[in-house]
Amino acid sequence: MSDELRRNLALFPIGIVQKLTELTPRQIRYYEQHQLIQPARTAGNQRLFSFNDVERLLEIKKLIDQGLNMAGIKKMMGDQAVPTELPVTEKAQEEAQKVKDLTDQELHDLLKKELILRGRPGMPGSLIQGELSRFFH
DNA sequence: ATTCTTACA
DNA sequence: TGTAAGTA
Numbered sequence: 001m002s003d004e005l006r007r008n009l010a011l012f013p014i015g016i017v018q019k020l021t022e023l024t025p026r027q028i029r030y031y032e033q034h035q036l037i038q039p040a041r042t043a044g045n046q047r048l049f050s051f052n053d054v055e056r057l058l059e060i061k062k063l064i065d066q067g068l069n070m071a072g073i074k075k076m077m078g079d080q081a082v083p084t085e086l087p088v089t090e091k092a093q094e095e096a097q098k099v100k101d102l103t104d105q106e107l108h109d110l111l112k113k114e115l116i117l118r119g120r121p122g123m124p125g126s127l128i129q130g131e132l133s134r135f136f137h
Numbered sequence: 138a139t140t141c142t143t144a145c146a
Numbered sequence: 147t148g149t150a151a152g153t154a
Binding site: 015046 | 140
């Protein structure tokens with residue numbers, strides 16, 4: 001499976017994303033309203049976020065902390081968020097299910113690994129730089 | 138127990 | 147943004 005697809009798999013419910021990003025569910029939903037992210041939905045209408053969504057939220061958080069408003073953030077990130085793909089395959093749904101049994105430590109390590117993986121090719125990924133330090137505790 | 142939408146101090 | 151209400 002391609003990394004691109006893997007990063008877009010709908011795996012995390014909002015509660016986990018809250019822990020991973022330190023953002024409140026209120027904020028996360030608000031950013032979705034402003035089309036900064038487009039998480040997938042389960043049959044029961046519950047949001048499922050992908051690694052890409054989480055990483056995007058970390059960037060948003062960074063910009064918010066720097067005092068930008070929605071307009072400013074949209075301008076910085078471009079306001080076209082790629083919709084997270086639904087866990088259509090049986091395999092994908094199993095992965096999403098596994099996530100629920102991971103400890104907070106395991107979840108943070110998983111995200112850290114993802115951030116490092118992404119930060120490879122390019123230079124000091126504008127976002128990755130600061131956010132990454134938080135996972136090196 | 139979690140999450141969702143809507144509405145308002 | 148926080149939070150309460152009523153659901154799913």
